[in-house]
Amino acid sequence: MVDQHEIMPDEWNIDQVVENIEFLYSTNDSERVRQIQQFLLPLQKSTSGFDLGQLLLKHPSKSCKYFGALTLTIFINTHLSPNNDSIDSERIDEVSNGIIEDIIGLSARNTSKEDFDSNLFIIRKLFSNLSLLYINHFNEFTIDPITALFCKTGDISNDAANYNLQTAFLEFNEIEIALFFIFNSIIVEDITKKDSINSSQELHRRIHEIIFPNLNSALAVLNNDSVHTSNTICLLVLNCINSWAIYISTAENSSSQRYTENDDCQQIVATLINQFKFKANTAEELQSEMETLNQAFTTLTEILETYPRIINQSKQVLARLLFGNDGFGYLFIQKIIMNKELAEEYSLEIENFINLLIAYLNLNIVFISRNLLDPEISQIMDVVINLTNYDGNPTLDEKVSEQFLAFWEEFLNIYIDDAESIESILKEREVYDQFIKKRDEVLTTVSSIYWQKTHFYPNAPVEFLQYRLQVSELFILLYSLLNTSIYSTLCKNASEKLIECQNSFTPSLLLDLEASLYLLHKVTDDLTFYDDESVKVLLPYIDQFFSHQLIETIERYSTESTEIVSITLLNLLSSIPFFFKSDYGLRYLPTTFNFLFSIILNPNKKNLSLIGSKTVLKICQDSKDKLIEFLPNLEIILLEMIRNIEIDNLIRERMVNSYISITSSLKDPTRLGDAIFKLLSQLKVQTDIVMNNSLQLFTTDPGTGKEVEEKIEDYAVSLLSCLNEIGRATQLPEDLEDYLSPQQISETEAYWNQDHHGIKSLILGITNSLSLNFPLLHNSTLATEKSCKILKNGLNEPINGPFKFELPVIFNFLLVKANNCNTPSISFIFRMIETIVLSSGPKLTPQDVDELILKFFVEKKALFETEVDLIAAAIHLFSTILERYPSLILELPVFQSEIIEFCLNCFKYHETFLIKADIKFWTHVIMLKRGKAHEHQFIQGLMTNKQNSVVGLFGNKPLGYILTKSAVMSFVDNPRSHLEFFYPLFRNLVSKYPLYFKNWLRSILLELYVDTGSEKSESKLSMQYVDQFISKVMLTRGHRQANEILKEFWLDTNNLVDYKSK
């Protein structure tokens, strides 16, 4: 191997290059690859790149040949770009002739088919080079490159002016035909890729007027019945048509060229349609053409989706071919799709065929939807319905029904959107009624097909869930169109299945029932999400199947293998709280609750019990006032749940919330207080057991020491969570006056002022015991989080309540906890203080804040030097205080002595959340939106005055200078994705301190980025650049345009480029 450093681009020899190329394609050593590329790339880019490419293309090795073709691409891009005005037409001729010679060399008439195929990847690259040259310099070409190529192939280059490609095509052999269509594909693909909008009008004109007629003529020759073309050529032709369809759409978008469906595109359409006209009667005959057919499916689909206009003339022919009783489609459906074995083998082809049908249907969907009574449309609908009902389990055995789902959705949307226009088109009442009858027939058939398809089956893949969801969306649309009739049908179906189950049970009946309940659940869920009122109309329908012993029947017959039925029932129950609130549903509440609790309390059905608890929670929250009579039973169950360590924590917590929610709805503070007291007493007992005799919690063998410890820790955290759930469930709604009468408000205040059960101290006692005094939870971040949440519950309460604590009480807790916890817990404590500032800011004094900062921040400063989460938590707190109540912090000595330096230092970090938080802090410092006049003056003094206490920290510079310097250095050093965080900071500096900022920035940039010859400067910007940049930034006066200028500066200092397309 030759040392590349010894070779200059003009001093290469072909053997060295070949040796390097062979090595390049055989090694896996990335470092060697990089070295070789460093050696070869300058050669490829050099002025002798063309000669090198030509030499390599003559080398016997295919790797060298391909590398030669690549070299020509690099040479053209480097030396023959469209922007290079110094290129003469002779040079273009020379290069294009050279490439044509290379192509001929690789595909000469005496080349065997095998050789041609093996050279095809090189030939394609050469075609691409020729296309590139033509796209760059089409004005210099006297004849188009395709004609030029075949003119040379035919060895009549001397008489090029009289050469007629269309006539010559008649004599082409198979290789030449292949070359013709490949080149025709590549040239338009390259134009489409290269420049979809800005291509020259002239280039598109030349393509349309010179190249396209030759293609059209060639297609006409092949479309002649007497010409037989091989499958290989057919595939190339179809590929070529695909490329042209995309190109035509591009050309029409970006130029004045128009390809008319009557003349220009007739042959393209004929070629495609001919693929479906061949005479075949058997599956074997279809199979032999399957590759071509598949290509025709995808190409025609592409055209129908992107450029359907050219099919206009042939729509009816195509419809007959695809949907007619004697057409290709019928044969394909009967022989391939309906044949189980072949359907499996040709699943991809079937998918493409169905896509073609759907593309056709979508194109004509308005016409089809309005002409259902037309016999031809009727025929089409029959085919589509038949295919939708394709046999097999969806997603596992068949995908056809899934493919058609999108079509049916669209079909329904047409009726929903066009209801009025259809009525005005079908003026005669009788015709209209007939039409609606037909439409409903179709929709009923489709809904019953998908109802059947949505049946759950054993071992259904996860995709089936997605499928069911799509089906449910179809039913939601059906409801929009047919209203309660579809809902009523589903309810009726559910009732019938229940009766059948009771008369003669089979498991399949349960799955029938499940399908209906699933769809009812989804439709109801959607309706309640958007409109709570409209669902009232559903009450009698829901009552219909409840009255047929819905719950009892499922409870009785559901087994492990039909667990899905119970899950669906649970989900349905959680979506119909409006039913339980009504007189219809009230009578089913006892059975429903019994059922739900039997599930929740069943240790063998953990999976179901979680859903059950969620359902109970939802019903309790939505129908609180109807559930009061259940409180005594619920209380017994709940107290047992609190005692039982084996109960799932989430269930226990949900039940606590449910119980307290119902009690709160009484709006009676005494009853609420009693209920809370009962729960707290039990929680206290359990806390004592946890802390003193935890093994007493277990009735069975709890396992090894570590396992026991984990279980006890989880249980202890859950006790804290239960406490928090009590707090959540007792929170008053925002519009207190709407919720409670003045008398109730004063009663509540009075009750909690007195607090004769000592509930507040019980809450604090339990929290303190578990969070502060129980060693297992000292280092539990979760316990800290729950404890903070418990104390947060009352912060925003407008009147006194069980969780309304005095701020010093909360601060005391936080202080003890801060000295008795793991590091991540500190973040939660800071967030807690932030919440206190937000909710109780006016009650705080600067002295309170000073003390908090001293105890939680200054005294623990060492922690804030390494833990980025803690740093962010602290900055968030300072930022929030500055934003909401700046007077609480601004004039504290600690602000200048500690906080400013701390926040300046944070610029050195690259963590997204930290940079965001820090910049937010500095933006609040600069803007001080809620600051008073003297506070603004104070900040201005800090920012601009050299005589302040911050000076000592930063060597006789004002804070503004130091801030700008830190921000600029951090900005340059941060990744591109962080730039947008910095923009507001710089823009605020520009707008608030324009003159100062200009000077600071200039001085900083000179020091850091301008090459003054001193060692200190890192690089590279000129004085002129800096002055221009500063002028541009200042001109924006801090408006949005500054963002782009700052970004450009970042790109220039980092030697990077803007990736955005211009």
Next chain:
Amino acid sequence: MSAPAYYELYRRSTIGATLTDALDTLISDEKIQPQLAMRILANFDRIISENLKLENNIAKSRLTFKGVLSTYNFCDDVWTFIIKNVLIKMSDVSAGSTEGGSSSSNSSVDSEITVDKFKIVACNSRRAGDI
């Protein structure tokens, strides 16, 4: 510079921004040329658009929302909606968990969040890649 065949809007997503940062590092370390980075990003635009298409069935999360439509406009084939007081329901069937929160293959995970302001920018997916 050629016009984009695919929208570049996904470059602002977390995965797009991270890719861009990684490419910047590779360019700064002189491992790749900026042109290659641009090609990679163009590929990213194409692949992410194609993979997010409904028919590819890869993106399974669904989002339903209701709120008050505050402003909307349609400009250059792009719809923009600003919705206020929005309740958003997210379903993620790919998570394969039940709606109650436990693991099973029978249902989807639903979660709801409320936001003050919700901005939707909707581009015509048919144009992307077809132009």
